[in-house]
Amino acid sequence: MQKQLLMGNEAIARGAVEAGVEVVTAYPGTPSSEIFSTLAKFAKQYNYQAEWSSNEKVALEVAAGAAYTGARCMVTMKQVGLNVAADPLMTLAYIGVKGGMVLAVADDPGPHSSQNEQDTRAFAKFAKLPVFDPSSPQEAKDMTKYAFGLSEELELPVFIRPTTRICHGCADVTLETIPDPDKRPKHTFEKDPKWAIMPKLSYEKHKWLSLQQEKMREIFNGLSFNRIESGNEIGIVASGLSYQYVKDALNALEIPATVLKIGTPYPLPDRPVKEFFNKVNKVLIIEEQDPVVEEQMIQLAFAQGFRISISGKLDGIVPREGEFNVDKVMKMIQRFLGTAEGEETSISLPPLPVRQPALCAGCPHRASFFAFKEAAKGLDAVFTGDIGCYTLGVTAPLQALDTCLCMGAGITMAAGLNKVEPKRSQVAFIGDSTFFHTGIPGLINCVYNKANITIVVLDNDTTAMTGYQPHPGLNVNAVGEQTIGISIPAIVKACGVEFLEIVDPNDFEKAKKVACAAMAYDGLAVVIMKAPCIKIKREKKMFSVKADLCTNCQICIKKLGCPSLFVSNGKVQVDETCTGCGLCTYVCPQNAIQEVVQDGI
Amino acid sequence: MEYNVMITGVGGQGSVLASRIVANAAMFAGYEVRTSDTIGMAQRGGSVISHVRFGDCIASPLIANGNVDILLGFELAEAVRGLKMLKPDGMAVVNEQVIVPPSVYAGISEYHEAEIKDFLEATVPHLHLFNAVQIARQAGHWKSTNIVLIGALSQIEDFPLNSDQLLESIIQTVPAKMKELNERAFRMGIRHMEELKNGHK
Ligand code: SF4
Ligand code: SF4
16 A cells, blocks of 8 residues: 655645546635645546635535535634634534545644634534544544544534644555546536525524434444544543654653544444543543533533542643643643652753744835834824735834734734724735635725725735635636636726825835825725735846945844844844845935845845 | 654644654554644644654554654754654754744743753753754755655664665655655755765764
8 A cells, every 4th residue: 555744734635536526715824735636636637626715614614505415525724714604604503515525624732823722522522523533644534534534424524633743744655546426426416495494494403413413423434534542541532633742752651551543523332432432431521622522521421320439620620721742641640640750851951032923024014014014104004914924014123013812813903993983094904815715795884984094905916825725806716726816906896996006115205195195095905915925926137235335223123123134243234045135225324235236036 | 563753843844744654654654543733723934843653553653751762853942842752762853953942032932042952952962953854955955854854753763664764755745746856855864864974974
């Protein structure tokens, strides 16, 4: 059998292709993005449809339509994206699907790149839908592949919920064959009242959905993703990736505990749990995020009359916050057993610099923020932010953003702030992809409800933070075909905005003037800062500091925080990562930063 | 057998690719492999860590404290950040490049280069500290620093993967048009270590 080194996200994509997926939709979001990027890459070769949808709700609905015909579909997103898709999801669970539908929703305990640590397993339980929790990239692939058939058997969407360390970790994965796309059956939508939800049907379908819970549980009882590894009378339960930490921890501690591995946290399979209760005399449940398995196990123990003590999050042994690792899990086990916790490794490090992520050298967002900061001097303006690379405008020295909540909230929250403080200036920043995702309803609301704010669309021709995906503003789609890109200025104008300016932030003096005019304007003003992300398009330019002119005031570094500027031997210098945006030349009072004439990079 | 490599650096230095190259080579060599990389926000100049584990039977994708056999440091301070994880007799191959983060210029934190370097030298008995970015520039581009470091890694005594396996993995992993540059960078990393060895004799 052929093995290949695959990232968890690639393994999930591979599982979908091995299952014969026919339609894939997604909105990018770390740590889920590479599932779809991988699928998009192979869409032509294996003849399936793949689209970056404009947001997660749209993605889920497009896939639902396709699944109604009997086609196999996958939808991918990150955990907070599921909130956006919650509306169709909650009712789709009642209606059900015909073709297998797998929702790959990636969670981010830590969090590493997210606004919160919400648990998709809890969401699945809320929606009454089954969820798989993989413990490795191999299992992620196997579960994904299996989930399509399960979805068809249950006629329900099925979740697979990898976490960051599964998504962004590689492993040797065994590949299986990919079915011939030409041998797929033809699908067609068959008209039937069951596809249109009405209150009466809803009640009937809710009853059906409740019955399906027991059917799912019965199926899960027989799956080897859930299994007992027998040992002594100490019982440890682990869901998903925690299973691997538990294995390493028990090994290191030399404790031969009995382990119950859970691969389907909802609905919890009852047979292996009962068998496990009969083998052990106390139980510790280790799962990241919410006590999803724990609460179901306590319910089951109580309802079935098992007299056994169950530890986990509810008695404080296992934290609800943050991500786990082997060392943390060892401590949980030691706390549970009342044995001494291991000593911390003793070396204490010298003080190290704080290294937070920052905008790239030459990022046009830096110039946009700086233009508005200059324009807002002395105005005590509030800058609301949104989700994307530009969220990094929060960090020092720019400190350009005062708020960040969720996708699309920059515009709407500025409008809310304006209602209470109409005399103060509010400036909302939003990226191009985010504008298409949930920015447009906010814009419409601003016009209609007369918000007197400035909206700045940072249009850099890509969805940069999640890996440079295309979006509806571009003339190219996910699989590289030409398409009709939607013009942001045309939308803004169509919404009735009277003040609209488009400017290149790298043309700094002009950008600053536009920023001043927009903030001074009485009424809704929209500024589109248009310059491509430096990672997708750059000129072959570089700057350097003329040592004889530089007085080492370090104003350039302190104001902009461009990572290409540094001080060496008491002198400001520009390193080879400079992209030649020229922003620093506008702030240098000595004109000491000048373009290098060179013969190409 | 179980072997743990930790790669620490600054987002954008190419540590994710390095982790993939080592992991791929380990798979060629017939081992079970698990890795974990920092992808996402931290890739924009934040601290990044990759764990690469291979051996006969590997469970967790993260290395436990004190279990790192080799630390591959892409930047001076980031290498020191990873030291807590190193085995007492672990090795370190470190690029001595210093990348001062914006927080230092903003007055939020400090970068004590001399102190950090002294600490590294005093704490790690088997340390190879050298200017990999300089060698990468000589090879053709600073961006091949990661490959120079992998070249150096291949020369570490008892490292379970040999240079042929690593080179094969590099060729498979990097974009075709970067092949020549990276092959050169790899060989220069090897040569640097050989010169060190001969110099010590
Ligand atoms: S021109 Fe100045 S601000 Fe722009 S990337 Fe180069 S050093 Fe940074
Ligand atoms: S990836 Fe692009 S948008 Fe993101 S910080 Fe870098 S230059 Fe800016």
